Amino acid sequence: MTEAPHTVKSYEEELKNLNANIIKMGSACEEALGKAIQAITTRNSDFAEAVINDDEKIDKYEALIEQQVVNLIALRQPMAIDLRETVTALKMSSDLERIGDLSKNISKRTLLLNENLPKNLVDALNRVSASVQKQLKSTLDAYLERSAPMAVNVWEGDEQIDDLTNLCMQEVIKYLKENEKNLDDGTHLLFVTKNVERIGDHTTNVAEQIYYLVKGEYLEGDRPKGTEPIVSGEK
């Protein structure tokens, strides 16, 4: 935070603490997503198990942040930038929690996969995942820097993720056609791809919050859209 410190030091501490917890929670999500992708693309069960077990940590951050936000509102009545810090922390933590959940879901499906995956599919999955991971990292950087332009960059990058998701979906559909006997694996892969895309969406939500936090106004206009989804799910 770049503002001058509060006259009341304990208030200052509470806001700093909230800020630190968002960053810790964000890092935990980055780690979960990274491990979940590595686990599925390299078939590493240990990593998958770790993601599943560590999700509890992320849930606890969410609960803690919610409690801190409620306390701040009840006891400090934050105004202006402090109000935005407080309210966006609540919203960001709920998007981050979803990112944790979706990473865990990818890992659960990873443990259920039977066959090795074709190289084209792994490559496509790696491409979309790498892009989402980069978005998440940029988002957390934007939060640290309180940078609206960085948040806008992330927001605009969501389009590319939609495109890469579709390319990955095409590979999964090809896999389903070629491996009719292995419908289970194919279905898991469909969900995994969709989950990666949704992690991208939650990341974009966080970026929107950061923009509001810094600017005090909402990003205008519709979120940039890539190609129409091949398999649509709820947004």
Added chain:
Amino acid sequence: MIKIKAKDVDVFYGKKQALFNISLDIEENQVTALIGPSGCGKSTFLRCLNRMNDVIDICSVKGKILINDFNINDKSCDVVRLREKIGMVFQKPNPFPKTLYENVSYGPTIHGMAQSKQEMDEIVETSLKKAALWKEVKDRLHEPGTGLSGGQQQRLCIARAISVRPEVILMDEPCSALDPIATAQIEELIDELKKEHTIIIVTHSMAQAARVSQHTGFFHLGQLIEHGSTDKIFKNPDNTKTQDYITGRFG
């Protein structure tokens, strides 16, 4: 609709300048809150709006104050009529040492607003009703006003102010001597009163400014630093000084 337009107002106490080039538009039938640290000139500005600074010998006011497009600093302004139109409520409830009835009927008597006892009774009753005090005092109208609780006294002062049907009501920290319940009653009253009056309130409580007003002006060292919708000032002020003040980061 703009009710009051302050244009380039400077105020001096002797050689010391207390307000610098203040320009501010006040919307009709809305509540405007003035906030800022002690000594920044809020009360001085408020007193410009009904020429109360006239009574301070060393005080001189420059610039224009247009009320209904008429410059009240003009020589032709009838100050008695002006104060009838612009009522004022102070920090410390200051009922006259007279009965409740006399407190409220005082203004209407001076301004010859009632032709009969019955008409005066009606003015007193409506004013007390509008000040949300009628129910509590209707059976003791002829007891002294000073016998009321602090919150009741303040509502009596509001009844006294509205008895002459002012267009504008100026309130200088009207709740700072009141407990939270009496404060809530005054705040509810302010919300009601704005339907018929334009209200300007000076308050030290940021939360109160946020609760009661639609517009907020932030004063600092005699300057109007920022003014705008209350919503904007408390969610996303433009000026860092405003933000520092309302978030408790000042000095």
